[in-house]
Amino acid sequence: MRKLRKILGLALCTLLPFVSSCVDEEQYADNPKGNFEALWHIIDEHYSFFDYKAEQYGLDWDDVYRRFSRQISDDMTEAQLFEVLGNMLKELRDGHVNLYSSFDIARNWSFHEDYPSNISDSLINKYLGTDYKIAGGMKYRVLDDNIGYLRCASFQHEFGNSSITNILNEFLACNALIIDIRDNSGGMLTSAEELAAHFTNEKLLVGYMQHKTGKGHCDFSAMEKQWLKPAKGLRWQKKVVVLTNRQVYSAANEFVKYMKCCGAIIVGDQTGGGAGMPFSSELPNGWGVRFSACPMYDHQKQSTEFGIAPDYKIDMTSADFYRGIDTIIEKGRKVAVGK
Amino acid sequence: MRIRKIIGALLLAVCTAEAWGQTVIHDTIYIMEPQIKQAVTARMVGFGHSNILDTYLSPEKYTGPEVKYISHTTYRKTGRQMSTQIINQGSFAYTDNRSGNGREMAGAYNFGYGRHYNWDLRGGDINIKAGLMAEMMLGFIYNTRNSNNPAQARANFCLSPNASAQYKFSLHNRLYILRYELNIPLIGLMFSPNYGQSYYEIFSRGNYDHNIVVTWPGNAPSMRQMLTVDFKLGRRTFRIGYLGDFQQARVNQLKQHVYSNAIVLGMVL
Numbered sequence A: 001m002r003k004l005r006k007i008l009g010l011a012l013c014t015l016l017p018f019v020s021s022c023v024d025e026e027q028y029a030d031n032p033k034g035n036f037e038a039l040w041h042i043i044d045e046h047y048s049f050f051d052y053k054a055e056q057y058g059l060d061w062d063d064v065y066r067r068f069s070r071q072i073s074d075d076m077t078e079a080q081l082f083e084v085l086g087n088m089l090k091e092l093r094d095g096h097v098n099l100y101s102s103f104d105i106a107r108n109w110s111f112h113e114d115y116p117s118n119i120s121d122s123l124i125n126k127y128l129g130t131d132y133k134i135a136g137g138m139k140y141r142v143l144d145d146n147i148g149y150l151r152c153a154s155f156q157h158e159f160g161n162s163s164i165t166n167i168l169n170e171f172l173a174c175n176a177l178i179i180d181i182r183d184n185s186g187g188m189l190t191s192a193e194e195l196a197a198h199f200t201n202e203k204l205l206v207g208y209m210q211h212k213t214g215k216g217h218c219d220f221s222a223m224e225k226q227w228l229k230p231a232k233g234l235r236w237q238k239k240v241v242v243l244t245n246r247q248v249y250s251a252a253n254e255f256v257k258y259m260k261c262c263g264a265i266i267v268g269d270q271t272g273g274g275a276g277m278p279f280s281s282e283l284p285n286g287w288g289v290r291f292s293a294c295p296m297y298d299h300q301k302q303s304t305e306f307g308i309a310p311d312y313k314i315d316m317t318s319a320d321f322y323r324g325i326d327t328i329i330e331k332g333r334k335v336a337v338g339k
Numbered sequence B: 001m002r003i004r005k006i007i008g009a010l011l012l013a014v015c016t017a018e019a020w021g022q023t024v025i026h027d028t029i030y031i032m033e034p035q036i037k038q039a040v041t042a043r044m045v046g047f048g049h050s051n052i053l054d055t056y057l058s059p060e061k062y063t064g065p066e067v068k069y070i071s072h073t074t075y076r077k078t079g080r081q082m083s084t085q086i087i088n089q090g091s092f093a094y095t096d097n098r099s100g101n102g103r104e105m106a107g108a109y110n111f112g113y114g115r116h117y118n119w120d121l122r123g124g125d126i127n128i129k130a131g132l133m134a135e136m137m138l139g140f141i142y143n144t145r146n147s148n149n150p151a152q153a154r155a156n157f158c159l160s161p162n163a164s165a166q167y168k169f170s171l172h173n174r175l176y177i178l179r180y181e182l183n184i185p186l187i188g189l190m191f192s193p194n195y196g197q198s199y200y201e202i203f204s205r206g207n208y209d210h211n212i213v214v215t216w217p218g219n220a221p222s223m224r225q226m227l228t229v230d231f232k233l234g235r236r237t238f239r240i241g242y243l244g245d246f247q248q249a250r251v252n253q254l255k256q257h258v259y260s261n262a263i264v265l266g267m268v269l
Helices: A002-020 A032-046 A050-057 A061-069 A078-090 A121-128 A161-170 A189-199 A251-261 A318-322 A327-336 B002-032 B199-204
Strands: A098-100 A133-135 A138-142 A147-151 A176-180 A204-209 A224-228 A239-244 A265-268 A276-282 A288-298 B037-054 B058-077 B082-096 B103-121 B126-143 B151-171 B174-183 B187-191 B212-215 B223-233 B236-251 B254-268
Touching (some): A032 A061, A032 A276, A032 A288, A078 A098, A121 A147, A121 A327, A147 A327, A161 A189, A176 A327, A189 A224, A189 A251, A204 A251, A239 A251, A251 A265, A251 A288, B037 B082, B037 B236, B058 B103, B058 B254, B082 B126, B082 B254, B103 B151, B223 B254
Parallel strands (some): A147 A176, A176 A239, A239 A265
Antiparallel strands (some): A098 A288, A133 A138, A138 A147, A204 A224, A204 A288, A276 A288, B037 B254, B058 B082, B103 B126, B126 B151, B151 B174, B174 B223, B187 B212, B223 B236, B236 B254
16 A cells, blocks of 8 residues: 555656646737737747848837737728738738738738839740640740750649659750749749759759747757759759749749759849748638748858849840840840850 | 287376376476466547647647547456556547638547556455556647648657556446546657748758657646446446546647547447
């Protein structure tokens, strides 16, 4: 019985910490004030670019709280609340930050809306013609000056190593390759890596990545190196040009970062950026929130959140457009043959 | 005459062999006689309610129905104080957030192996046992609307003090067994991403950052308790009861709880 008593005593001691600590999270009320507080805190505790954006344009998230909390009242409608919360998120100037409701998506797309689009579907279709090939979701053909043209509009899907190898095989006799990723607003980082891996023969340091380790604005992990390993299939050994515009964003922005390390020449407009891998969360009323969570940097530890500058900055001109010429593709062709 | 001698010698040999054989057999029985091993297995299904919080996925709590399957086996040799307990448990919950427009699904498989010391009181009508369980859990919580943080993998291993008490009694000439079991994880290891770490970093990049965390009641105060009654119906023994499973963790500044309250029904084999 003494043994039993000892064991019961031990069990009670073990129980004590349980009784005294339930693991729980404060739930904000489902009203305008509660939803505002929930959103402000989600961003405050998880967003990854506060310090960078304070340096770049003076973002002060506490000041944002002061300014926007005044606009919240108990009698505001759902649409009014959505507008105020959306405007608050716009202060972050981040295309990865969104508020999702069943009637709208709040966004700040100034990264491309404030700039020329520098792309025309009609012109791309003219260059591709009708006898282009499709593999791994990408369209491709050999242009009449023996330059390979690959149109990669998205990284939403896996390409497959064999598809990329087949595409490069088609371009074996070409003098150079143009990869047109204009308007590619991203997708999976693994797809961007998969394609870029066909343009290096050795393992390359292409950048750094980190993540938040706590709620503080400066709580980050160490910068971990991003390595690009060469693909096992066919690898491109000749000149490669990547065409960009302001809507090259997120995983596509990363692709440009990788390709620069592979020696590619970037032609077109600056990319849109989006160097924070986004996470999701939600408000008490069920609206979804997306925000940048894991910042990524180039190989010199510089943020690419606001884009990557091209080697040759060029905009499409109206005159060329009316003559059926894509100014950026033409510049890419010239650069590809060393003109 | 010669034949008689041969038959006599054969008979003697057979008798000697038999006598030797008996000795051996007797000796074997004496030394190796197996103790009767009693195995009590209860197979149960549970229907209950689950409350899930995982701040890696959402600050909101998700609640909804849950189903479970539990196989609970105890082995004990007659006359021995030690017993072995093996638990296999599977569960699946389908839950909603409070606004009703988000879903989380949670699934888990638990395996537990334990050794207990038994006290039999009042002629065996009361049995109390206490011991240690080694437990392993693999599971997931999947949020249907998240982008790069759509799911949380759950994996842990722990050592848990485990105790139970059972009382045999009869009522209206029927035999019942009332049983209560309590399990409290004491120390273990669990997997967790860091606060804002993506699974892409862990599994595609191999960037590990405090992803295996030591757990103890201070950061993972959890418990499982079960109160059941066994009763006979015809030739079969049935079990009915309550299972409360409260798993919690506060690691890497992330909070997680999966509370489950279920009614269990099953058969004792």
